[in-house]
Amino acid sequence: MLIPTSTPAAGLHRAMLAAPTRQLFASNDVQETRALVARVMKPHALNITGGRQRLQARxxxxxxxxxSVSRLCYGAEVSIEPGELDDFFLVMMPLQGNAQVRSGFDTLESHPDLASVVSAHLGTAMRWSADCDQLMVRIARPFLERMLTxxxxxxxxxxxxxxxxxxxxEQPAWQCLVRYLVDWAEQAGDMSEHKLLVGQMEQMVATSLLSCQSHNFSDEPLARRSTVLPRHVRRVQEYLQAHAHANIRAEVLAEIAGVSLRSLYAGFHDFCGESPMQYLRNIRLERARGDLLAGPVxxxxxxxxxxxxxAHMGRxxxxxxxxxxxxxxxxxxxV
Structure with a gap:
């Protein structure tokens, strides 16, 4: 069953099909399909449940x-059991067909008007109809939780x-965002050439989902930006302020923060707009200015x-x- 071209999803339906450069795979083999989908999502059980149907996955x-944004169809009725997604959240929007989604203790019959939002820590199992064709937005759990923090x-x-x-x-902001992502999928080239835009799109997706979809923190008041600093970021800032004169390595800062080096840099990027080492460099520039303003040296x-x-005077x-x-x-x- 194809979606009529007059429906809001029709543009999305056509766009992703018109992007051959974004096709990750096409396969009739269950094991190959399972392995290729797992590269983007996670290892899972995949079985054909529709009698003698043959897989036509894309x-x-x-x-x-x-x-990340993906479009996936199996071309056969299948059951999918990923268990807990662990390190990502997943928004699945059927463009056609339907899917039964169980997440934790809740079960949903998803269809083109009703998407599913699967939370990372809940056990998940799904059953897709043979004509189910889903547009999916995957959001890394650490990133989304940092944005909520x-x-x-x-x-x-x-x-x-x-x-x-x-x-x-029924959520104009989310629908417009999804259309924007699909436009990028269809038209943009190498995304590594647009790092600034990628960063902005990441934040747009996270903040849009947090504002459009109800969650267990929805009723809490939002904090002012000036008060928003996770403990590990504050700890490193205080250390850098006190030891700006010392030889400091990023690995040591991660140990002081009690998080991985990647999480430390991500925290500084999200909350300070710069890396820990750039933060240190700016402290040192401020201290140098203070010495110069203090008088002849x-x-x-x-x-x-x-x-x-x-050490480099020109720089x-x-x-x-x-x-x-x-x-x-x-x-x-x-002076």
Whole structure:
């Protein structure tokens, strides 16, 4: 059954089919299909349940950092048992057909007007009709939980859990976002050339889902941006402020924070807009400026730069001028 072209999903239905460069695979083999889908999602059980039906699977895919958008159909009635998704959340929007989705203790009959939002920590099992064709948005769990932490201004005391059913066509913001993602899937080239845009799209997806779909933190008031700093980010900031004069390695900062190096950098990126080492560099620039404003110093600008770890004078002068609007020597002259 094809979706009539007058329905809101019709544009999405046509677009993903018109993007051959995004086709991840096409296969009639159950084991091959299971393995290829697992590369994008996670290992799972896949079985044909529709009598003597033959698999005609096809998947399109676009990766956007901590977010990805895919389109998947099996061409046969199948059961899918991934268990707990663990490290990602999954929004599944049927373009045609239907799917029975069990997540935790809830069960949903999903269809083109009713999407499913599967929470990462809940056991999940699905049964797709033979004509089921789904558009799916995958969001990394650590990233989505960091975005929620930013909104609340505190660390989470329970796993994030969404309501299972989402009437996505009644949510204009989410529907427009999905159309935008599909447009990128159809038209954009190598996404590694658009890192800034990818980062913005990641945040748009996360914030849109958190605002459009009910979850167990929905009733809590949002915090002001100035109060939003996770404990591990604050801990490292305080350490850098106190030890800006010392030789500091990123690995040591991760140990102090008690998180992985990747999580540390992600936390600083999300909440400070810069890396921990750039944060340290800015502290040192501020300290160097303070020394220059304190009055004449022996050795002049060079000695101040070296004191705060800037061995390349040209680079120090350029970064200093970019940050303060004047060169180090100009600061020293006006004291």
């Amino acid at each position: 998947m399109h895919h676009l990766a956007l950092g901590d977010v 930013a909104q609340l201004g505190r660390e989470l005391d329970a796993p994030l859990q969404f309501a299972l059913g989402l009437r996505w066509k 022996g050795g002049g600008v060079a000695s101040v730069a070296l004191r705060w770890g800037f 120090f002068s350029a970064e200093y001028k970019e940050r303060f609007g004047e060169s180090p020597s100009q600061t020293l002259k006006r």
